[in-house]
Amino acid sequence: xxxxxxxxxxxxxxxxxxxxxxxxxxxxxxxxxxxxxxxxxxxxxxxxxxxxxxxxxxxxxxxxxxxxxxxxxxxxxxxxxxxxxxxxxxxxxxxxxxxxxxxxxxxxxxxxxxxxxxxxxxxxxxxxxxxxxxxxxxxxxxxxxxxxxxxxxxxxxxxxxxxxxxxxxxxxxxxxxxxxxxxxxxxxxxxxxxxxxxxxxxxxxxxxxxxxxxxxxxxxxxxxxxxxxxxxxxxxxxxxxxxxxxxxxxxxxxxxxxxxxxxxxxxxxxxxxxxxxxxxxxxxxxxxxxxxxxxxxxxxxxxxxxxxxxxxxxxxxxxxxxxxxxxxxxxxxxxxxx
Numbered sequence: 001x002x003x004x005x006x007x008x009x010x011x012x013x014x015x016x017x018x019x020x021x022x023x024x025x026x027x028x029x030x031x032x033x034x035x036x037x038x039x040x041x042x043x044x045x046x047x048x049x050x051x052x053x054x055x056x057x058x059x060x061x062x063x064x065x066x067x068x069x070x071x072x073x074x075x076x077x078x079x080x081x082x083x084x085x086x087x088x089x090x091x092x093x094x095x096x097x098x099x100x101x102x103x104x105x106x107x108x109x110x111x112x113x114x115x116x117x118x119x120x121x122x123x124x125x126x127x128x129x130x131x132x133x134x135x136x137x138x139x140x141x142x143x144x145x146x147x148x149x150x151x152x153x154x155x156x157x158x159x160x161x162x163x164x165x166x167x168x169x170x171x172x173x174x175x176x177x178x179x180x181x182x183x184x185x186x187x188x189x190x191x192x193x194x195x196x197x198x199x200x201x202x203x204x205x206x207x208x209x210x211x212x213x214x215x216x217x218x219x220x221x222x223x224x225x226x227x228x229x230x231x232x233x234x235x236x237x238x239x240x241x242x243x244x245x246x247x248x249x250x251x252x253x254x255x256x257x258x259x260x261x262x263x264x265x266x267x268x269x270x271x272x273x274x275x276x277x278x279x280x281x282x283x284x285x286x287x288x289x290x291x292x293x294x295x296x297x298x299x300x301x302x303x304x305x306x307x308x309x310x311x312x313x314x315x316x317x318x319x320x321x322x323x324x325x326x327x328x329x330x331x332x333x334x335x336x337x338x
Contacts, residue, residue, distance in 0.1 A: 040115075065086055067329060154190075219308040219309040
């Protein structure tokens with residue numbers, strides 16, 4: 001059994017229990033908001049109210065947080081409030097993103113807004129945002145908590161800025177690769193950056209070492225989003241949990257699209273039209289992307305940030321079992337099937 005498998009077996013049940021406790025402890029246990037909407041979105045029940053399995057996501061961020069803390073020679077217990085907070089913030093952002101993108105599926109299930117409506121989905125997202133901050137306040141060490149809140153709040157601010165740019169790009173005629181990199185620094189890398197930094201900060205490491213974990217998390221998020229860009233166009237729906245070529249349907253200016261747009265007048269005309277993309281148009285767009293080797297270009301960019309991630313982890317120099325598991329987790333995330 002690998003270090004990641006071993007530690008995941010012990011840490012994932014703790015993560016799940018902490019998430020349920022964070023929601024239930026503030027009087028929500030018997031409330032319909034928790035019993036129905038939040039429990040469904042978190043993957044604990046299905047639409048009929050029965051216990052669900054395989055719908056909760058992989059809890060990558062809280063696992064990353066706990067491993068970062070333990071790899072920094074800390075006790076993972078110290079980072080449990082931080083791990084809970086980042087996962088609740090992640091799920092808050094998913095609820096709102098699904099509304100803004102009008103996404104019908106999340107993890108191969110109908111999204112919350114398609115079942116309960118936009119207003120209740122927004123409300124549920126707001127609850128998770130608030131609970132994340134209450135969870136972090138449960139840290140117990142006032143001095144440490146005071147250092148953790150700015151890390152989380154900076155990530156939340158960057159998330160909303162990145163989401164603004166992502167949505168704004170859909171109507172912008174000219175978006176550069178540099179614009180895209182700035183967008184994903186907020187939309188995706190902000191939370192992985194904060195996740196790794198919160199884990200290290202919870203362990204009480206030096207400012208220099210904390211910055212090393214922050215750098216690792218940043219590069220991990222950048223590479224992770226580029227791989228997601230590939231999967232959201234070429235990935236199988238059963239793998240992504242979304243509709244086929246979801247980014248093309250939504251006219252997202254992801255990295256493969258931007259690369260081809262800057263070379264193809266035909267693609268610029270398609271994205272400049274007001275008509276909806278039907279299935280035939282989506283397939284045609286993918287054909288144009290293939291013609292300009294947009295997938296290969298994106299893979300090369302993701303690989304560059306992967307190497308930066310691994311370099312930052314090596315610089316940190318964690319040699320314990322959690323450090324080995326952290327390396328395994330990063331390799332799993334950045335070497336997903338395309």
